[in-house]
Amino acid sequence: MQKIKKGDDVIVITGRDKGKRGTILKLLADDLVLVENVNMVKKHQKANPQKGQAGGIIDKAMPLAISNVALYNPQKGAGDRVGFKVLDDGRKVRVFKSNGEVVDV
Numbered sequence: 001m002q003k004i005k006k007g008d009d010v011i012v013i014t015g016r017d018k019g020k021r022g023t024i025l026k027l028l029a030d031d032l033v034l035v036e037n038v039n040m041v042k043k044h045q046k047a048n049p050q051k052g053q054a055g056g057i058i059d060k061a062m063p064l065a066i067s068n069v070a071l072y073n074p075q076k077g078a079g080d081r082v083g084f085k086v087l088d089d090g091r092k093v094r095v096f097k098s099n100g101e102v103v104d105v
Helices: none
Strands: 011-012 021-028 032-034 040-045 056-061 069-073 079-080 082-086 094-095
Touching: 011 032, 011 079, 069 094
Parallel strands: none
Antiparallel strands: 011 021, 011 069, 021 032, 040 056, 069 079, 082 094
């Protein structure tokens, strides 16, 4: 079980996009994540008529290191560290370190 999963709301804790919030779109390898509307770059794209793609300059989200994002804790209003806990019924869930609140429902 991983500490950060696809669909989680995260906040960037370091780098030029520090403080921005977004949703995890994709996990790449073990240490890279793709976050919605964060780490955007301009890419010059060549037209491809077979795929129906127009040419030009497009905005594209680039991956971030997973260590540069933290899971967003809505009650704290900031990023928080994540730990694991086994419930009474035997399920393993993620919990916030600061207040012990369960992340997974």
